[in-house]
Amino acid sequence: MKLSIPKKSFQFSSRLNKAFLMPARYIIMLLGLSMLTGLLTGIIGTLFHICVDAVFQWRNGFIQQFNQHPILQWLLPAVSTALMLYLAVLIVRRFAPEAGGSGVQEIEGALEGSRDIHWQRLLPIKFISGVLTIGSGMVMGREGPTIHMGGNIGHMISVIFKTSSDNRNTLITAGAAAGLSAAFNTPLAAILFAVEEMRAQFKYGTYSVQAVAMAVFVAAVVVRLYMGQVPAINMSHFAAAPLKSLPLFLILGLIFGILGILFNRYLIIGLDLFSRNRSSNNTLLILLTGGVIGYLGSIWPETTGSGDLTLLWAMQHTGAISLLIVLFFIRIGTTILSYSSGAPGGIFAPMLALGTLLGLWFGHYVNVYFPTLNLQPGIFAVAGMGALFAATVRAPLTGIALSIELTNNYTLILPLILTVATATVTAELLGGKPIYSILLQRILKRDKQL
CATH class of the missing domain: 1.10.3080.10 (Clc chloride channel)
Known part of the structure; x- marks a missing residue:
């Protein structure tokens, strides 16, 4: 017995194949x-x-x-x-x-x-x-x-x-x-x-x-x-922080949330300062900025550069704790000066160094006042990296992943989540805006004025 298949079924099949093949290509x-x-x-x-x-x-x-x-x-x-x-x-x-x-x-x-x-x-x-x-x-x-x-x-x-x-x-x-x-x-x-x-x-x-x-x-x-297949930052692997220490990371997140707003604000002030100056004054300002950064680098190398040397120095630092906070404030100034000059370069790496410095400083005082927790200061450094990034850029998941991948410290996931989330929410509630949204609006406003 010969089977006859309706012609329309072949047409349907052809359309079906085409519908699947086109998306595939x-x-x-x-x-x-x-x-x-x-x-x-x-x-x-x-x-x-x-x-x-x-x-x-x-x-x-x-x-x-x-x-x-x-x-x-x-x-x-x-x-x-x-x-x-x-x-x-x-x-x-x-x-x-x-x-x-x-x-x-x-x-x-x-x-x-x-x-x-x-x-x-x-x-x-x-x-x-x-x-x-x-x-x-x-x-x-x-x-x-x-x-x-x-x-x-x-x-x-x-x-x-x-x-x-x-x-x-x-x-x-x-x-x-x-x-x-x-x-x-x-x-x-x-x-x-x-x-x-x-x-x-x-x-x-x-x-x-x-x-x-x-x-x-x-x-x-x-x-x-x-x-090679190694993390970008050569850092020790830390044991998981005890759960009872998590409130300390919430406090750290609050600090970084406020800091993120201030960092963005002063970065824009720096950019406005450079852009308001006339051509001759602007040239002198750029030369002076470069001269100051170069001079600082000659007497204290960790105050300048993208932050690689700073991270290594900070993690190995065994001297006075006050040097960490001094270096932190100096690098805030050099970061804002550098970016305000209008030269090409990113702020991610400098922010990671700033987060590390303040996190370490905070961690040292945690050990002073809560010695029974036995927390290594480096744990707060890793949390600080992601927190400042998140508060400034307003990308918390990126901040968490960046800190983990850079340091290969997945065991610190809970402190990281809490610190980063707190910093992000704090910056949001205090009215801060993401830095790149501010920068884009600034560029578009400048273009309209021109």
Whole structure:
């Protein structure tokens, strides 16, 4: 008996196949472009790391040749930092004004359509000026430039392959997240950063989040081929804090919540101070800023730089506890001065160092007044890292993941959650706003005035 199958069933099957095959091609293309974005961002981020370290070491090596000279031992650091900073700011202002600062606010502006991306000029200018700035010892981090460059790489891929506007935003977000992963070797924090920090601009969907994750994954692989599979911060592994000590972390969170608001406020005051000055005065101010940072670095190296040396010094410090709080306040000043200059660089790394210093100082006094708890001060340092970041940026999940991945201390998850959540809620209730939202609004207001 011959079976006859209605022709319409074949048509239904054809439509069904097409309905499944089209999304499959779409998904493969999107994930493939995201992985390409992550690959290029990982390579650029690694090269940026290498160049920054090379310039920093070359400068220090040259200066050390004159460390016995009574004048040159402090004059050379001051002059070299001043000239490198001035050159970096000059290049930015002349060729790519949007390259100044961290760049996170520029990426957020591009995603919401209020800022344009000019990747052809941004990528070389951000790279060169960022190497000059951070290599000179200014108190700025690599993560700002790599996030900014990563977002621009995502846009570049979108333009080359002529993707839709939704896919373009996905690739920009994927590139920015890959840039954070490349800077800190923290893939989970990078994914959460895209979800939290860009939540107002990024259109979430199953495949858009997967695209971000794949870009971050590829960038992390590239970075680990160079750095190895080790945390970015060489820190001891701490035992879990006893549950009865958790109220102390709530107090620490309150302190960091208030501090986050003050930090944001004074950072904007610093930016306004530099922008209000006329051209000649502004040049002198930039040279003076570089000179002060360079001089401080010659007499106390831990007061300057992105924070790597500061973290190591603080965790190994066995001297007077008061030095921790003195260094904390000095680095607040140098961080605000450095960022206010308009040079390219991030504030994540400096904030991590500030959180560590204040957390350690707090932890030492906990041991003085609560000796039976037997808590190592380093536990409060790890909690402080995430708390200041969360209070300032208003991205608590990113702050938690960043602290854990950087230090490899998952056992401190409960103190971290409590400290970060308290800092975030405190900053919110006191009327503070996320720093990158403030910076973006400031840029848009300036553009309207021009």
